[in-house]
Amino acid sequence: GAGVSQSPSNKVTEKGKDVELRCDPISGHTALYWYRQSLGQGLEFLIYFQGNSAPDKSGLPSDRFSAERTGGSVSTLTIQRTQQEDSAVYLCASSLVVRTGELFFGEGSRLTVL
Amino acid sequence: AQRVTQPEKLLSVFKGAPVELKCNYSYSGSPELFWYVQYSRQRLQLLLRHISRESIKGFTADLNKGETSFHLKKPFAQEEDSAMYYCALRNFGNEKLTFGTGTRLTIIP
Numbered sequence: 001g002a003g004v005s006q007s008p009s010n011k012v013t014e015k016g017k018d019v020e021l022r023c024d025p026i027s028g029h030t031a032l033y034w035y036r037q038s039l040g041q042g043l044e045f046l047i048y049f050q051g052n053s054a055p056d057k058s059g060l061p062s063d064r065f066s067a068e069r070t071g072g073s074v075s076t077l078t079i080q081r082t083q084q085e086d087s088a089v090y091l092c093a094s095s096l097v098v099r100t101g102e103l104f105f106g107e108g109s110r111l112t113v114l
Numbered sequence: 115a116q117r118v119t120q121p122e123k124l125l126s127v128f129k130g131a132p133v134e135l136k137c138n139y140s141y142s143g144s145p146e147l148f149w150y151v152q153y154s155r156q157r158l159q160l161l162l163r164h165i166s167r168e169s170i171k172g173f174t175a176d177l178n179k180g181e182t183s184f185h186l187k188k189p190f191a192q193e194e195d196s197a198m199y200y201c202a203l204r205n206f207g208n209e210k211l212t213f214g215t216g217t218r219l220t221i222i223p
Contacts, residue, residue: 003157031209040123042215043158043200050209091158095209103150103211105158 004106012112021077021109025094037089082113116141118203118214126220127191135186135217137201144206147184152198196221
């Protein structure tokens, strides 16, 4: 594809429900990142996948958050039992290892928890 | 722990005036610094990186290790510079990028 693709672009859910957010990185990019963008909080790192290595989960805010990357490509971020403070834009990015530092971002998934 | 601080959440500058967006960092190793920009209704994208020592769209940024700063500068602001700017830091040899909270720059016509 032309760029990083995320779906859904908008998601409204009720408190306590589970949500899944999907990211399709640029073909051939081995590194994939999830960030959360909240008002006044900037870009908060959540998790990072690199090839077949164990993911860096150090940014996940609680055990309600999890992510997987299947086949080294598509990734899914799952938030269980959503809370109102989970409302944010969730951004996915990918990068080529050989061009480290330049992340290519998707348009984000805006999550609203009522 | 690595940290990036952008002290200004909002910055307004008149067209033609100089712009400086501040960024300070804390990190004990050898960091790599970046500026990312998000224009209205567009994706977040890389603006420049300190390693390249480049000028992009008239913007430059110098890494000052003594002051642990990486301020973004442009001598003459243009209306199209209005955007959200994020400073970011990466461990040398590591892929993880740590971002600051961002500065919204508004250029006044």
